[in-house]
Amino acid sequence: MKRQTADVKSKTITHRFILLADLHLSDRTDTAAYHALQWAVDRVNRDRPDFLAVGGDVTTFGAAGATARFLGAIHRVEVPVLFTPGNAELRRPEALSLLKDLLTPERRHALRGDLLVLLPDTSAGALPAGERAWLDRVVSEHSAVERRVVITHYPVDKLDRESRAWMGQWLSRHRVELLAAGHIHSHRTRRVDGCPEVVCRGLDPDKASGDLPGLSLFESERPGAWSERFIPWSPAIRLLPADLPDGISPVGWSIHGDPVKAAGETLAFGLSCLELRPRDLDFSRKALLEALRRLRDRGPLYLSYHLPNLAWAPGEGRIVGEDALRENLACALELGVDHLTVHVPHAPAWEMERRGDGGFRPTALYGAFEEACGRLFRGPVSAGVRVAVENIHNPSDTPMDSPRREFATRIDEYLRWIDAVARRLGPNAAVGAHLDVGHARNNGGDLDNLQPLGDWYARLGRRILGYHIHQVDMDPETRRLSNHREIPALFSPRISYAGFLWAWATHQITRGPLFVEVREDEARRRTAGLFKRLFEHAHRIREAAELPDRPEG
Numbered sequence: 001m002k003r004q005t006a007d008v009k010s011k012t013i014t015h016r017f018i019l020l021a022d023l024h025l026s027d028r029t030d031t032a033a034y035h036a037l038q039w040a041v042d043r044v045n046r047d048r049p050d051f052l053a054v055g056g057d058v059t060t061f062g063a064a065g066a067t068a069r070f071l072g073a074i075h076r077v078e079v080p081v082l083f084t085p086g087n088a089e090l091r092r093p094e095a096l097s098l099l100k101d102l103l104t105p106e107r108r109h110a111l112r113g114d115l116l117v118l119l120p121d122t123s124a125g126a127l128p129a130g131e132r133a134w135l136d137r138v139v140s141e142h143s144a145v146e147r148r149v150v151i152t153h154y155p156v157d158k159l160d161r162e163s164r165a166w167m168g169q170w171l172s173r174h175r176v177e178l179l180a181a182g183h184i185h186s187h188r189t190r191r192v193d194g195c196p197e198v199v200c201r202g203l204d205p206d207k208a209s210g211d212l213p214g215l216s217l218f219e220s221e222r223p224g225a226w227s228e229r230f231i232p233w234s235p236a237i238r239l240l241p242a243d244l245p246d247g248i249s250p251v252g253w254s255i256h257g258d259p260v261k262a263a264g265e266t267l268a269f270g271l272s273c274l275e276l277r278p279r280d281l282d283f284s285r286k287a288l289l290e291a292l293r294r295l296r297d298r299g300p301l302y303l304s305y306h307l308p309n310l311a312w313a314p315g316e317g318r319i320v321g322e323d324a325l326r327e328n329l330a331c332a333l334e335l336g337v338d339h340l341t342v343h344v345p346h347a348p349a350w351e352m353e354r355r356g357d358g359g360f361r362p363t364a365l366y367g368a369f370e371e372a373c374g375r376l377f378r379g380p381v382s383a384g385v386r387v388a389v390e391n392i393h394n395p396s397d398t399p400m401d402s403p404r405r406e407f408a409t410r411i412d413e414y415l416r417w418i419d420a421v422a423r424r425l426g427p428n429a430a431v432g433a434h435l436d437v438g439h440a441r442n443n444g445g446d447l448d449n450l451q452p453l454g455d456w457y458a459r460l461g462r463r464i465l466g467y468h469i470h471q472v473d474m475d476p477e478t479r480r481l482s483n484h485r486e487i488p489a490l491f492s493p494r495i496s497y498a499g500f501l502w503a504w505a506t507h508q509i510t511r512g513p514l515f516v517e518v519r520e521d522e523a524r525r526r527t528a529g530l531f532k533r534l535f536e537h538a539h540r541i542r543e544a545a546e547l548p549d550r551p552e553g
Contacts, residue, residue, distance in 0.1 A: 014219070014220070014221050015050060015112060015113070015115050015218075015219065015220045016047075016049040016050050016217065016218070016219045016220075017049045017050050017051050017052070017053055017117075017217075017218050018043075018044055018047065018049045018052050018053070018215050018216065018217050018218075018231075019053045019055055019151065019180050019182075019200055019215065019216045019218065020040055020044075020052060020053070020054050020055065020058075020203055020215055021054070021055030021056060021057060021086070021153070021181075021182030021183075021200055021202045021203070022055070022056070022057045022086070022182045022183065022185055022200075022201075022202025022203060022204050022207065022208070023036070023037055023057065023058050023059075023070070023202065023203045023204055024057055024058075024059065024060040024088060024204045024206075024207065024449075024452055025037060025058060025059050025060060025066045025069060025070050026059075026060050026061075026063070026066050026452055026454065026455050027063055027065035027066050027069070028454070028455055028458050029069065030458045030508070031452075031454030031455065031457070031458050031499075032205035032206070032454050032457075032498070032499040032502040032503060033203070033204060033205055033206070033452070033454050033499070034069065034454075035235065035502070036203050036204075036205055036213055036233045037069075037070070037073050037203070038073060039233055039235070040073075040203060040215055040233070041073050041074070041076050041077055043215060043231060044077055044078075044079060044215075045076070045077065045078045045079075047217065048078075048079060049079060049217065050079065050080075050112055051079055051080040051081065051082055051110060051112070051117070052077055052079055052080070052081050052082070053082045053083075053084075053117070053119065053151045053180070054074070054081060054082070054083045054084070054102070055084060055086070055151055055152065055153055055180070055181065055182040055200070056084055056085050056086025056087070056088070056089065056123060056152075056153030056182060056183070057086030057087065057088040057089070057153065057182065057183065057202070058070045058086070058088075058089070059088055059089060059095055060088060060449050060450070060452045061088065061091045061092060061449050061450050062088060062089050062090060062091040062092035062093070062094060062095035062096075063092055063094060063095070064092075064094035064095075064098060066095075067089075067094060067095045067098040067099060068098060071098065071099075071102075074102075080110065081102070081107065082107055082108065082109075082110055082117060082119050082151070083099070083102035083103065083107050083108065083119065084108060084119035084120065084121055084122075084123075084151065084152055084153060085099065085103070085121060085123040085153065086123050086153040086182070086183065087123050087124065087125065087153065087154075087183070088449065089123060090123055090124065091449065103121075107119075108120075108121075109138050111142060111145065114145060114146070114147050114223075115145070115147045115148070115149060115220075116138070116139070116142050116145045116147065116148045116149070117148075117149050117151065118135060118138060118139075118148065118149070118150050118151070119150075119151045119152060120134070120135055120150065120152050121152070121153075122152045122153050122154040122159060122163075123153055123154075125154055125158065125159060125160060125163075126159055126160045126162075126163045127159060127163040127166060127167055132166060132170075135170065139174055146175070146223070147177055147223055148174055148175070148176045148177060149176065149177055149178045149179075149180070149226075150171070150176050150178070150179045150180070151179075151180045151181070152179070152180075152181055153181060153182055153183050154181060154183050155181040155183060155184060155188070155197060155199050156168060156171075156179065156181075156192045156197060157192075158183060158184065167192075168192055168193040169193065171192055171193050171194070171195040172193040172194050172195065176195045177195070177196070177220070177223070177224050177226060178195070178196055178197075178198065178218065178220075178226045179192060179195055179196070179197045179198070180197075180198050180199075180200065180216070180218065181197065181198075181199050181200075182199065182200055182202050183199070184199055185201055185202050185204065185207045185208055185209050185493065186199070186201050186208075186209045186210050186493065187199060187200060187201045187210055187211070187230070189228075196226065198216070198218075198226075198228050200215075200216040200230075201213065201214070203215065203233065204452075204496075204499075205233070205454065205496065205498045205499030205502060206441075206452060206453040206454055206495065206496055206498070206499040206500075207494070207495075207496055208491065208496050208498065209491055209492055209493040209494075209496055210491055210551065211230070211232060211491055211550055211551055212232035212233055212234065212491065212498055212544055212545070212547075212550065213232070213233050213496070213498060214230055214231050214232040214233050215230075215231045216228050216229070216230060216231070217229045217230075217231055232544070232545055232550075233498075233544065234543045234544040234545035235502055235505070235543065235544055236505065236542065236543055236544075237501060237502070237505045237541050237542065237543055237544050237546070237547065238505050238538075238541075238542070239501070239504065239505060239511075239534070239535060239538035239541060240535065240538045240539070241511070242511040242512070243510050243511040243512055244273075244302060244511070244512065244513065245300050245302075246300070247272070247299050247300040248272040248273065248299075248300045248301075248302050249271070249272050249273070249532070249535050249536075250273060250511060250512065250513055250514045250535065251271060251272075251273065251514050251516070251528060251531045251532045251534075251535055252266070252271045252272065252273025252274050252275065252302065252513055252514065252515050252516070252528075253266070253271065253273075253274065253275070253515055253516040253517070253518075253524055253528050254275035254277060254304070254306060254341075254468060254515040254516065254517040255274075255275070255276065255277065255524075256277040256279065256306075256519065257277075257278070257279055258278070258283060259276040259278050259283060259288050260283055260284065260287045260288045260291050262274065262276055263276075263288060263291035263292055263294075263295055264291050266295060267291070267294055267295050267298060269525070269528065269532075270532070271528065271532070272299065272300060272301055272302060273301075273302045273304075273513040273514070273515065274295070274301065274302070274303055274304070275303075275304035275305065275306055275339075275341065275466075275513075275515045276303070276304070276305050276306065276332075276335075277305075277306035278328070278331075281327060281328065281331060285331070285334070288335065289334075289335065292335060292336075302338050302339065302513050303335065303336065303337045303338050303339070304337060304338065304339035304340070304341055304388075304466065304513065304515065305328070305331070305332035305335065305337045305339070305340055305341070306341045306342075307325050307328050307329060307332070307340055307341065307342045308321055308324045308325050308328055309321050309325075309342075309343050309345075309346050310322060310325060310342075310343075310345050310346070310369060310372060310373075311345065311346035311347065312345065312346065312347035312348075312351060312365060312369075319345075319365075319368055319369060319372060322372055322376070325342075325376060326376060329376060329380065332380075333380060333383070333385070337385060338385065338386060339385070339386045339388055339465065339466060339513070340377070340380060340385055340386065340387050340388065341388050341390050341434045341466070342387065342388070342389060342390065343389075343390050343392050344389055344390070344391065344392055344407060344408035344414065344417055345369040345407060345408075345417075346392070346406070346407075347365060347369070347406075347407045348403060348404065348405065348406065348407065349405045349406065349407045349408075349409070349410070349413065350403055350405075351363060351365050351407070352365060352366045352369075352407040352408075352413075353366060353407075353413065353416075360413075360416070362420070366420075370420050370421065370424050371424075373421050373424055373425070374424040374425065377421075377425055377429075378425055378426070381425050381426070381428075381429040381430060381431065382426075382429075384430070385430070386430040386431075386432070386465050387421070387425070387429070387430065387431045387432075388431075388432055388433065388434035388465040388466050389414075389417065389418050389421060389431070389432070389433060389434060390433075390434040390435075390436055390439075390468070391408065391409070391414055391433070391434075391435065391436055391439050391440060392406055392408070392409065392436075392439055393406070393409060393436075393438075393439035393440070393442055393443045393444065393483070394406050394409050394443050394444030394445075394447065395444060396442075396444065396445065396480045396481055397444065397445050398444030398445060398446075398447075399444075399445070399446055400444075400446045400447060400450065402444075405444070409443055409444065409447060410447065410451070411451055411455065411456060411459050411460075414433070415433075415459065415460070415463075418431060418432065418433055418463065430465070432463045432464060432465040432510075433460045433463050433464045433465065434464070434465060434466050434467070434468070435456065435460055435464050435466075435467050435468070435509075436467070436468040436517070437453065437456075437467060437468065437469050437470070437495060437500065438468065438469070438470045438471065438472050438483040438484065438485075438495065438517075439468075439483065440453055440456045441453055441472050441494065441495050442472040442481045442482075442483055442494075453495070453499055453500070454499050454503075457499065457500065457503040457508055457509050458503075458508060460509065461508055461509055461510075462507075462508075462509070462510050463510075464509050464510040464512060465510065465512055466512045466513045466514075466515060467512065467513065467514050467515060468515050468517040469487065469497075469500075469514055469515070469516055469517065469527075469531075470483060470484045470485060470486075470487060470516065470517045470518050470527070471485040471486060471487045471488070471492055471494065471495055471518075471527075472485060472494045472495055473485040473493075473494065481494075484517055484518055484519040485518065485523070486518050486520070486523035486524075486526060486527050487516075487518070487527045487530060487531075488526070488527075488530075489530070489549040490530070490534070490547060490548065490549045491549060491550075498544065498547075501544070501547070502544070514531060516528045516531065530549075533548070534547075534548060
């Protein structure tokens with residue numbers, strides 16, 4: 001191959017490029033991620049950088065539909081596009097096949113005046129021998145070019161040990177001016193063997209942490225000096241009015257424990273939405289009624305009651321939990337609740353539905369659970385009480401095809417079950433979804449990615465009657481993800497509520513009661529305080545850039 005050389009001029013050349021990474025696009029066009037992508041393309045075309053670098057994880061699961069939608073948007077970009085894949089593109093074979101035109105050598109490196117740009121493939125969490133040889137070859141072919149930038153998916157410290165060592169030495173040996181990466185969904189800067197490394201937080205409205213999702217604009221006016229400017233996605237945000245009676249702020253909490261104490265604490269904290277979840281019925285009904293009277297005397301109250309579960313007991317060959325649910329239901333109706341929260345049946349998915357010609361067919365067990373719901377809830381719904389069916393989650397490391405996968409942890413199953421309960425209870429029954437955001441995010445592994453939060457919001461939409469909100473975090477003892485953790489900020493790791501607030505502001509989802517379901521008391525109060533302040537200052541917020549919890553400067 002004939003060696004290519006560059007005519008490097010002595011005058012300074014200004015370089016500008018935009019990095020887009022970690023979008024995690026699904027097949028749908030009605031999600032925050034899809035709208036963020038359209039905004040990003042428009043922003044690139046407006047700012048006219050030298051090129052757009054795409055740093056991988058453009059899809060959430062490597063599906064053909066999502067990849068095609070990404071390519072459709074990228075075809076609108078009016079500047080050169082360089083590309084390197086991320087680990088999400090490896091989850092299904094369709095993505096890399098459809099992305100083949102972006103994986104050609106001319107899309108993975110470019111010569112821009114006195115600057116050589118290289119985009120090695122680290123999508124498998126390593127830098128394979130072939131990629132190392134490719135880097136050496138391209139640098140050798142452009143040996144007269146002294147300025148170099150590397151853009152890839154994985155930051156150096158997230159590569160395997162051997163790749164980390166090799167990359168560090170290579171960056172130092174070739175005096176690379178900048179390494180830009182993604183993958184970790186948060187912003188970070190550091191030096192790797194003397195080379196500045198900048199990690200962008202990415203464009204995913206449900207995962208970008210520390211701030212809004214967005215793009216990173218890199219500029220250099222002289223060799224060895226690069227600056228980064230974050231460009232946030234800032235759609236219009238209007239949080240009020242809520243879809244609740246006048247005088248009721250949507251912020252509340254769900255307290256698992258003493259209901260009398262819960263009602264008193266709700267009054268003291270100034271909340272108008274309360275969900276009770278007694279551990280047992282050994283409490284003073286009179287004291288609870290008095291505590292609720294004081295709450296209602298203060299102003300309008302939206303009251304929910306979280307009922308016990310119905311579950312399949314295979315060892316006994318029967319459904320268990322109906323007696324306890326019936327007793328709690330009687331208590332809830334005596335209290336004058338507006339809303340009943342009940343989990344989907346606890347049973348393996350394969351026991352509830354079987355795939356057949358034309359789709360899924362309910363089993364006899366499915367019918368038995370449906371009949372139980374009819375017996376239990378026909379009276380309450382005829383009295384105007386809402387029945388909100390809550391999604392549950394799978395344990396960590398549960399494959400999609402596992403016989404242990406819980407029923408209705410797939411969105412399609414969940415919606416079919418809600419439809420079945422609604423049909424059983426009659427056309428005028430107020431039956432819908434109670435979306436637990438943490439359960440949707442922490443759903444066993446594969447389903448977390450196959451069903452991103454944006455898909456839950458889009459598919460459940462206005463059928464949602466209420467929410468459980470909390471954060472998902474690593475349990476220090478089990479080293480597994482656990483639910484019901486504090487939300488320290490709107491844009492926290494694992495669940496960013498930027499996507500949720502977009503869906504809320506656009507009325508894609510119901511503006512219903514937001515029950516903070518954080519188990520530790522002080523953490524619950526801090527989380528409720530965060531959202532209470534958000535809605536108290538909602539009149540000041542016109543776009544996402546005006547939301548609280550954003551970094552200063």
